Amino acid sequence: MMTDQFQLTDDQLAIQDMARKFTADAITPFAAEWDERGHFPRDVIKAAAELGFAAIYVGEESGGIGLGRLEAALIMEAMAYGCPATSAFVSIHNMASWMIDSFGSAEVKAKYLPDLVTMDRMASYCLTEPGSGSDAAALKTTARLEGDHYVVNGTKQFISGAGVNDIYVTMVRTGAPGPKGISCLVIEKDMPGVSFGAKERKLGWNASPTAQVILDNVKVPVENRVGAEGDGFRFAMAGLDGGRLNIGACSLGGAQRCLDEAIGYTKDRQQFGQPIADFQNTQFTLADMATDLEAARALLYLAAAKVTANAPDKSRFSAMAKRLATDNGSAVVDRALQLFGGYGYLKDYPIERFWRDLRVHSILEGTNQVMRMIVGRDLLRQ
Ligand code: FAD
Ligand code: 2MC
CATH class of the missing domain: 1.20.140.10 (Butyryl-CoA Dehydrogenase, subunit A, domain 3)
Incomplete structure (x- = not known):
């Protein structure tokens, strides 16, 4: 039939149905209250991980559910029917986890992905800085190589999940100005020198905490680099x-x-x-x-x-x-x-x-x- 290629497959309809049911039960009845109180619904987000939604396009060999981007869009669309901010929070975790899975060494994958796919640890994505938003390649956070670790200094602005998340997939400068001098590091909340700005007061997205991530002489092991220097x-x-x-x-x-x-x-x-x-x-x-x-x-x-x-x-x-x-x-x-x-x-x-x-x-x-x-x-x- 002419329309066949424009229909969702049975598998896609099944995942959409699962996400809709989860939303109707766990998100929609509570979303107004989360907004009103500025509540971050950690438990509900963690429950989404039990359905595989923490690692939608992370490969099955890494513990993800290995689906495509259309399936991810269907899940995000379904969850946003209840709460766009919560759905987007899950998306950002997926984006950060996918970067580790796709570009990380076996070592960095083994170190972080098992906890990310279950959301025992949740991930943020740190690109924006106070002086570089749209012009992202102008970022100034530096990572200086010293033996077996980098020393990282700088501030990331507007980071979703800052302060509540455990893992920060962070773009830093290891080389020359411009995009080619940027590398990607996995930074942990508990590393000495990591701190957070005050929670921003926002028009919306109140269920999703936003804050600065402040990096002050943070020692990050070289093995936490995702991919090669300059590829970040x-x-x-x-x-x-x-x-x-x-x-x-x-x-x-x-x-x-x-x-x-x-x-x-x-x-x-x-x-x-x-x-x-x-x-x-x-x-x-x-x-x-x-x-x-x-x-x-x-x-x-x-x-x-x-x-x-x-x-x-x-x-x-x-x-x-x-x-x-x-x-x-x-x-x-x-x-x-x-x-x-x-x-x-x-x-x-x-x-x-x-x-x-x-x-x-x-x-x-x-x-x-x-x-x-x-x-x-x-x-x-x-
Ligand atoms: P600017 O870049 O200063 O832009 C200001 C205005 O100038 C805009 O209208 C822009 O379109 C316009 N402009 C800029 N350059 C041009 C141009 N060349 N031509 C035409 N117009 C131009 N970032 C992260 O890294 N991680 C996160 O988790 C994250 N979460 C966020 C959550 C919230 C609630 C918010 C508000 C932001 C978040 N961001 C995050 C940052 C977000 O990506 C930036 O705010 C966005 O990229 C814009 O950057 P800016 O705010 O510095 O605006
Ligand atoms: N995939 C792979 N590589 C890409 C790419 C893509 N989509 N886009 C660009 N590149 C490569 C590109 O090929 C180039 O490499 P090479 O020179 O080897 O060919 C390099 O990256 C630099 O690209 P540009 O020359 O296009 O870089 P430029 O600095 O001119 O502009 C721009 C890039 C404006 C598109 C980028 O800075 C941008 O997207 N700005 C917006 C920032 C942004 O989206 N921030 C969002 C933060 S996250 C957030 O808000 C959350 C809520 C999580």
């Missing part, structure tokens, strides 16, 4: 090819939730003697929301398939999909809020939380301006 920036970017898909998927899941909520609400809410769903404006708004969401979803699933297949245009597609899914996702949630009227603005309903949580997806894992830069450069290179 490439690894960081390869990690983000998948991370960006997942962030896009988190926007899709959050926006789908708000669309579903808006359909239910507009059928119930009466004004001018009829359900507001009867107004053509409401129907056209819902129609546009559904269309924009499906278009973004189709591009994101295609991009995910390309990253799994290691297609030559995978980074461009990942950037296009992240840009579209996060922009469309936020626009869908904004329209849902409008359909709820004043009630959409209240914390009694979930829409405003998704509005706040999705807003940051256009900024982190590369701003949507950086996504356009990646796409534009690639188009002009051809």
Whole structure:
């Protein structure tokens, strides 16, 4: 059949179903409270690891479940239906673990992956610094080789999981300025000289703690380097090819939730003697929301398939999909809020939380301006 190639397989539907059930039981009923209290749901995240969600695309030989990026997107989308911030937290752990699995030596893999796949230890990804966000290759944190260890000095900014996580996959400068002087080190929370800034106070993502990671003469064994010196920036970017898909998927899941909520609400809410769903404006708004969401979803699933297949245009597609899914996702949630009227603005309903949580997806894992830069450069290179 013509549509066959656009259907999810039975295995993909099964994993999606498992993630949806987990979300309905363990995430959705509690997410508003996590947001309100700024609570980090460690136990729930750990429970996700029992389903394999801590190591979705870590190889089976390393203890992961060895799936592709489309499966990961389906899981992230499903969990974001309950809480985008929690889903994204799991994504970042997956990204960091995948970098160790894909590029690390047998030694570094054996040292860290067994605990990461079970989430007995959780991982952060540390690229951004106070002076280098979009221009990530300008990072200044230094790692000076001294015998069998590096001495690391610098500050990482906006790190998700800082202070609560155990492992920090950190991009540092071991060589010349620019991307070629960057290496990747695994740094542990308990290494002397590691400390954390105050927990940032944020518009959204309140279930996901964000803070600085401060590195003051931290001695990191050479064996904790992932791959060769100078390869760290490439690894960081390869990690983000998948991370960006997942962030896009988190926007899709959050926006789908708000669309579903808006359909239910507009059928119930009466004004001018009829359900507001009867107004053509409401129907056209819902129609546009559904269309924009499906278009973004189709591009994101295609991009995910390309990253799994290691297609030559995978980074461009990942950037296009992240840009579209996060922009469309936020626009869908904004329209849902409008359909709820004043009630959409209240914390009694979930829409405003998704509005706040999705807003940051256009900024982190590369701003949507950086996504356009990646796409534009690639188009002009051809
Ligand atoms: P800047 O780079 O200063 O950008 C400011 C503005 O200028 C943006 O609009 C940007 O698009 C625009 N701009 C910059 N350069 C250009 C250009 N060449 N052309 C056009 N426009 C441009 N980082 C991590 O490493 N790990 C994490 O776990 C992590 N978690 C985060 C969690 C949260 C809640 C937040 C808010 C951020 C997180 N980040 C993390 C950092 C995030 O990736 C950066 O904030 C992001 O990459 C943007 O960097 P910046 O904030 O320094 O903005
Ligand atoms: N995969 C593999 N290698 C890649 C790559 C990718 N996707 N993208 C770039 N590279 C390589 C590239 O090939 C080049 O190597 P070589 O010279 O050997 O060919 C090298 O990396 C440098 O690339 P560029 O020349 O493109 O580097 P430049 O400095 O011009 O710009 C840019 C790169 C702007 C795309 C990058 O700095 C970027 O993505 N900035 C945004 C930062 C970001 O996304 N931060 C997110 C932090 S994590 C987060 O927010 C979380 C919530 C976890």
